[in-house]
Amino acid sequence: MKTLRDIGEDALIDRLIGLVPRDANPAAGPGDDCAVIDQGGSTLLLLKTDALVEHVHFLPTAPAHAVGWKAAARVVSDFAAMGGKPEHFLITLALPPETTVDWVENLYRGFGGCLEKFGGFLAGGETSGVPAGSAAVISIAATGSVSRENLVLRSTVKPGDILFVTGTLGGSIHGKHLDFTPRIREAEWLVTHFKPSAMMDLSDGLGKDLARLAAASACGFRIERENLPLTPGCTADQAIGDGEDFELLFTIHESLVGNLQAAWPFTDTPLTRIGKMEEAGNGETLEGGWEHFQASHQ
């Protein structure tokens, strides 16, 4: 009988989607950074859930404060990727009974520090035990909001659009994965001044995530490998495959590239053109990126 290890995350999700009732007219299809709920007003409701698992997303030796920051910042990053902002958070903790109160309090302090900096409120939560020896699981659910005209999806790229990333890629395992800055300031500026034709945040690595962006838009792509903004000490393969960069990957029409580069106001956040979208069937494929359930990069 097939296991999750055999088929991986994306194939699993494809099989599950048809088994549960869905909105007849969703504002965004499954597979974007957030679910988008159209309540009829000028502001759209964003919904996001995201989990951190001990030994998978953080080690038992990681400072609890940093784990809490990461738990909040990953979700803030997803709202940024849609052009939106965070609103209300729910924290679900499934923890072994031997967890110290001190550890949980520091987790909350880190979580709260991220919300203080980037916005959002804690609205509630849930705690449960897990059997002694089981991995701790921290599951975050949150609402966000985005004005209708600022919403950016993954599925709206056109061939010929130019690919950009913020920041540098690769090597997040050396620390950035725990204390990264979600690019909400940059995303807000982009949707206001140079609205991307598509955008997402890089969580599983450029290799895997760019393939998802291209598939959502039924496009191909070609990377300018020599232009990838490498984190110092990293190779291009690491920039493509490491994952947990939490940078913005976005596309804009070719005619806007020069103006965007000239106007970019964030001197501490690099902006780099890394390639171009192509017609479906053209372009290249990339190896690398994090594969859930197979517990390895591929």
Next chain:
Amino acid sequence: MKTLRDIGEDALIDRLIGLVPRDANPAAGPGDDCAVIDQGGSTLLLLKTDALVEHVHFLPTAPAHAVGWKAAARVVSDFAAMGGKPEHFLITLALPPETTVDWVENLYRGFGGCLEKFGGFLAGGETSGVPAGSAAVISIAATGSVSRENLVLRSTVKPGDILFVTGTLGGSIHGKHLDFTPRIREAEWLVTHFKPSAMMDLSDGLGKDLARLAAASACGFRIERENLPLTPGCTADQAIGDGEDFELLFTIHESLVGNLQAAWPFTDTPLTRIGKMEEAGNGETLEGGWEHFQASHQ
């Protein structure tokens, strides 16, 4: 250093609440069945998160279909307890890689069956691996809605109000905990015809949950033990302590009792008067109810 086993769930939550930014003017305080978000319109947004942990909330031998039903029904029950209804669901699965695809598909089918019956759509989700041997965790987040005039909180009981429960109590471990019917139909009728002064659903057992209701309203209570609607084969102690009944516990003004009992239209759902609310400091205390992290009834 103190651990979660030492202090238990309620004391933990009390310590955590001050560590994270919260709404200055929340529509409901922490500790109700759902968070309530006032977006300014005639309909309030409800938010709920709830987790099922293998070995804690279900055994590895439980049918996946039933686990999926339970995951959805627990959340539907919480919306019912506020007078509301379910809207959009997010499923987070943290599963060991040896989990079979078949198991996950059946989980989704059970989840979907509950949504088809009681309303709500799947809006998205997240999957992650956990280390081999770790307990599976299924975390559900959902939005619900309630019209402003139908909202029922825990914190609004008055001394003298009469306590009711739906259904029967105790013995859920023999099967009901996996295939219960969330009382959304009964709750909708109640808020329309005899709006309760307070309401909640019974998840951790009458002993623990009634104490929470009373504390939220700064009241005492007195149970008419001889009137408890016992599940056949159960004692009063089991009805108070077993937990996972997922029945409605609610209060109404004494003057409405006769009319409520005469009008109750659900012949397949017992309605039972079980006691009375008292001034704070009066009344009794109850032993029993499920204590998270201490993995035992107390």
